[in-house]
Amino acid sequence: MDLDTVRTFVAAADAGQFQEAAAELAVTQQAVSKRIAALERNLGVRLFTRTPRGAELTIDGQAFLPHARELLRVAERAVASVRTGRRPLRVDMLASRSAASGLMRGFHRAHPEIELDVVMLFDIETALAAIRSGAIDASFRAVAVPGRPLPEDIESVRVLDEALQLLTGPAHALAGARSVTVAQLAGHRIWMPGIVPGTEWAAYYDDLVAEFGLTIEATGPNFGSDALLDTIADTPALATFMGEQTRLVWPADHGLRRIPVTDPTPVYPHSLLWHRDNPHPALATLRAHLAAAAAGHDAAGTWAPGWVIPR
Amino acid sequence: MDLDTVRTFVAAADAGQFQEAAAELAVTQQAVSKRIAALERNLGVRLFTRTPRGAELTIDGQAFLPHARELLRVAERAVASVRTGRRPLRVDMLASRSAASGLMRGFHRAHPEIELDVVMLFDIETALAAIRSGAIDASFRAVAVPGRPLPEDIESVRVLDEALQLLTGPAHALAGARSVTVAQLAGHRIWMPGIVPGTEWAAYYDDLVAEFGLTIEATGPNFGSDALLDTIADTPALATFMGEQTRLVWPADHGLRRIPVTDPTPVYPHSLLWHRDNPHPALATLRAHLAAAAAGHDAAGTWAPGWVIPR
DNA sequence: TGTCGGAAACAACCAACCGTTGTACCCATA
DNA sequence: TATGGGTACAACGGTTGGTTGTTTCCGACA
Incomplete structure (x- = not known):
């Protein structure tokens, strides 16, 4: 046709x-x-x-x-969506089910007249290059990588700290716990396939491991979140981390348990990044919206790497 | 492309x-x-x-x-939408802003998986022919025309009685009233352009006029509802009828007043019609939904022509 | 009743497009 | 350095799609 x-x-x-x-x-x-x-x-x-x-x-x-x-x-x-000049606001995020996606849904509800496009770039280096070239207008990322400060022409604001939760199958040793401390996780195998060395999220988990002596395995190919959840549900010795705002697509949750982590609660810091000189009118609207939505979160009792942008 | x-x-x-x-x-x-x-x-x-x-x-x-x-x-x-066999449920209604549209929205919310198509046929004669030929699956209409009973292969159920309201501009003599009786309307000019003689809705208003001695003018070309509302808002001597569920698309209502009519309240009866032998699975779902939604309405104090299908 | 006018369909022609085959090029890997 | 897998370029032929010219249909009107 x-x-x-x-x-x-x-x-x-x-x-x-x-x-x-x-x-x-x-x-x-x-x-x-x-x-x-x-x-x-x-x-x-x-x-x-x-x-x-x-x-x-x-x-x-x-x-x-x-x-x-x-x-x-x-x-x-x-x-x-691909017209140069006056195209929809184009935003990069980690994954379609990350917390940033929830923020953007909220923004879309508040401003349904603003056209949006979401892309998912490889890592923060790619995102920064795309922001500077004008290929994207903004990016949700955990800035930055250790020891590499943001370029001067990139501005950022921390918009959301997302607590990590432990995800286990029904037969896992911690499956019955109402919550677990980070110290309790030492010795348990935490499986996170798909972590790519060199990315900013790999650096986050490296820091988490180093700080609290955890065991995180990134072995094996990443067959997607369905396969991951399948394995977690069936394997008593394995657990994984998952953002508290991640929505599982899973038939009746298959017996999976989400367990809050405390003392401290590791949080994944989402920041919005954009170019200082980006003139897109919707970008200012987005920043204002996120500033309003981000206000009033409590940082007490949480942990994030020292190299991320401060709140 | x-x-x-x-x-x-x-x-x-x-x-x-x-x-x-x-x-x-x-x-x-x-x-x-x-x-x-x-x-x-x-x-x-x-x-x-x-x-x-x-x-x-x-x-x-x-x-x-x-x-x-x-x-x-x-x-x-x-x-x-045009595939013969297993196509979406195709429903005819009076107008896109009629009460039937609200019923179909409710049905869609309850069964979002059922694909729907809405068409707006000329009158009930056309609709009956379309139902019998299989071109549409169901029709919301005020059955039937006086003196012409429904064919035997057409089934129907009365699903909604929609009260008529008087719509006036701010300078109309009745603009301040909380409600008006039908008797009070005698002598006022009620303007309803676009009524087509021979249709079942024309018959409805004919009956209304004959029963209560009203003055309904159908003169002048129908320039659409925008032009109608414009004129009503600016003309103190004119009012019109409008279904209570009709949603006006009007900037801040322009001073328009919607006034309930009582003693009795004229109601426009919406019935669902379908062919006895129509095998479309979604049709049964629609009938069940409407039967549930239609239950428990009160007919006391209302008026409808004697020739419509009884409740 | 016959004619006129407006509108769609049919026919023939031509050009542009699209897909195919054949080939060159590029680069990672052995 | 050769090989293999992948893409781009070139030439060719068939089909599509648009145009002009013509026919058909039917309502309106004299």
């Missing part, structure tokens, strides 16, 4: 006749007639009843019309 | 290389390469970075990808 054809259908439906639609689209009446005929042939139904005074929609045509309009709207948004 | 091209883009993005995408789509690698190049030329941005081991998305490509997927989803729904 061709979107020009769909556009032609909508124009003809609105005009009530092919000739006027043809004039609007700057083609001949015969071209419109052929396009509509081809569309009808593809769909296998008649969309218009031809009359001597024009063409009016059949019931099938009426049913198809709103879908056709929607198709054109979506196509326009798709084109706009 | 061509949807085959979009499909090719999504396949290439998923596969991470053009060759595998080409195999999936049963075309040659060169065809995929050309399609992607053409798409990039149209959009004016590079979507993939070509590497010796395949092709990976640029940031623009990442931003475009979800829109492309959405485009394919919408296209599939569009095609499904």
Whole structure:
């Protein structure tokens, strides 16, 4: 199916006749007639009843019309998403189920008129390059990597500290606990496949291990979160970390337990990063929204690496 | 833009290389390469970075990808809307802002998995023909026309009685009233352009006029509800009727007043009609939903023509 | 009743596009 | 350095899609 054809259908439906639609689209009446005929042939139904005074929609045509309009709207948004200048606000985040995603959902609820695009870049180095090149407008990341301060033209603000929770299967030794201390985790195997050395989140877990003497294994290929949860649920000796705001997609949770960690609570710090000179109007709105949403969180009893941006 | 091209883009993005995408789509690698190049030329941005081991998305490509997927989803729904056999439930109603629309929104909230299409046919005669031909599955109408009983193969159930309200501008004589009786309306000019003689809703208002001695004018062309509201707001001598569930799209209501009518309250009876032998599974679900939603309404103090289907 | 006018469909032609085959190029790896 | 897997470029042919020219249909009106 061709979107020009769909556009032609909508124009003809609105005009009530092919000739006027043809004039609007700057083609001949015969071209419109052929396009509509081809569309009808593809769909296998008649969309218009031809009359001597024009063409009016059949019931099938009426049913198809709103879908056709929607198709054109979506196509326009798709084109706009890559239009240079005045394109939707483009934000990078760690993963689609991270806490940043919740923040962006909240922002979208508060400002539904602002068009958004979400991309997921590899790590903070890539994100910084993309911000400086203008390819993205903002990034949710745990700034920065140890010993490497942010460039001067990048600004940032810490917007959310997300507590880590322990995720275990029902047969795990800690499965019955209401909460566990970090000290209790020493000696237990914590499995986090997919950690890529050199990224800022790998640095976070390295720091966590070094600080509290934990055992985190990143061995084995990462088959995705479904496979991870599957293994955790079935393996009594394994547990994993998960952000408190991560929503599991899991049939009835499969007996998985989420256990808060205390003394201290490790938190993953999400900061918003953007370029000092980025003129996108929606960026200011986003910053204002996040500043309001971030206010009033309590940092007492939590832990984060010393190299992240302070609150 | 061509949807085959979009499909090719999504396949290439998923596969991470053009060759595998080409195999999936049963075309040659060169065809995929050309399609992607053409798409990039149209959009004016590079979507993939070509590497010796395949092709990976640029940031623009990442931003475009979800829109492309959405485009394919919408296209599939569009095609499904006219597919014979197992197509979405197709329902006819009076107008997009009628009470039936509210009922269908409620049904959609309760059963978001059921695909719906709404069409707006001319009158109940057209609707009955469409139901019998299978072109639509159900219709919200005020059955029937006086003196013409429903055909035997059409079933119906009264699902909602919608009270009529008087709509006036701020300078109308009744604008200050908390409610008005039908008797008080005698002598006032009620303006309802767009009433088409011969339709079942024209018959309804004919009956209303005959029963209570009202003055309803249907003169003048119907320029749409915006123009109607505009005139009502500015003309002290004119008022109109409007269903209580009709949502006005009006900047700050422009001083318009909605006044309940009593002694008795005229109600517009909405019934659901369907064909006895229609096998669409969603139709049974809709009937069950509406039966539950319709229960417990009070008919005391209301008026409807004698020829409609009884409750 | 016959004619006129507006609108869509049909036919023939031409150009542009699209997919194919064949080939060159690039780069990681052995 | 050779090889293999991947992409881009070039040339060719068939199909598609748009245009012009013409026919058909039907309502309005004399």
